[in-house]
Amino acid sequence: MSQNQMPKQENPWLNLVFNILLPVLILNKLSKFVGPLWALILALAFPLGYGAYDLIKRKKTNALSVLGLLNVLLTGGLALMGIQGMWFAVKEAAFPTLVGLFVFGSAFSKKPFIETLFLNPTVMRTELLEERLRSNQKESEFHLHMRRATMWLALSFGFSALLNFLLARRIFTDIDQTLTPDAQSVALNDQIAQMTTWSMAVILVPSMIFLMGIFWYLMRGIKNTTGLKMEELLRD
Known part of the structure; x- marks a missing residue:
């Protein structure tokens, strides 16, 4: 397959930033300003949005987006429950x-x-x-x-x-x-x-x-x- 025919490849570092780094920073830094619930919702938006974009564009589930969602849900969920x-x-x-x-x-x-x-x-x-x-x-x-x-x-x-x-x-x-x-x-x-x-x-x-x-x-x-x-x- 030639370079021109090659499908656009996913950027693994962008993948890590949107699915892991940004959600963690939001949970860690914004909770005290907007509250744990809104911080959780905002943090979930990044892996959800990136995963949906990846699914539409590449017709496959992004495993790192799924892991990012689980990480955000665990961290934010524990904080919301006071555990x-x-x-x-x-x-x-x-x-x-x-x-x-x-x-x-x-x-x-x-x-x-x-x-x-x-x-x-x-x-x-x-x-x-x-x-x-x-x-x-x-x-x-x-x-x-x-x-x-x-x-x-x-x-x-x-x-x-x-x-x-x-x-x-x-x-x-x-x-x-x-x-x-x-x-x-x-x-x-x-x-x-x-x-x-x-x-x-x-x-x-x-x-x-x-x-x-x-x-x-x-x-x-x-x-x-x-x-x-x-x-x-x-x-x-």
């Missing part, structure tokens, strides 16, 4: 666990998630990659490498889930029930803000190191099966 402490720690661990399971499951599909994340035709010359794999008769070996790299990516989410749980258990302590409902809501929002801030250092940095290691492993496998270097694959 705190241990359950928020469970929720913080549940989301990366769900993502990890989704990524792990994709390893056994025709297109493992690692291909969607890194081998984007708008950035890489995937037609050259496929041509070289055919000429080297390395398609099966390449797909096995993609499966293994995807499993490593799933493991990184499991590692993130463990760190999330340990950090959340320290931050999400029980809130004084003698406080007014508004004061309890503010205290919970402060805990969520702390979790977001600390997770950047405690979770994001190790995860990025893990991701860079996976990327190195991925590119090493591509070089071994195709003989192509990174600069040869990148589009001008």
Whole structure:
């Protein structure tokens, strides 16, 4: 298939921003200004809207939109019900666990998630990659490498889930029930803000190191099966 005939590919980073990052920021930052209910409704709008757009345009369900909806519903629902402490720690661990399971499951599909994340035709010359794999008769070996790299990516989410749980258990302590409902809501929002801030250092940095290691492993496998270097694959 030529580049002109190729269907428009989904941007994985835009996918993450609309389905995960923006809803989390809305729940964390806007609840104290508009209330937990309206923050929940607004946060739900992003993965719902993006998922509906993706369904109409590509005729398939966006799995990350579904995960984003679940994450928003869990976080906002717990806040609305006034549930705190241990359950928020469970929720913080549940989301990366769900993502990890989704990524792990994709390893056994025709297109493992690692291909969607890194081998984007708008950035890489995937037609050259496929041509070289055919000429080297390395398609099966390449797909096995993609499966293994995807499993490593799933493991990184499991590692993130463990760190999330340990950090959340320290931050999400029980809130004084003698406080007014508004004061309890503010205290919970402060805990969520702390979790977001600390997770950047405690979770994001190790995860990025893990991701860079996976990327190195991925590119090493591509070089071994195709003989192509990174600069040869990148589009001008």
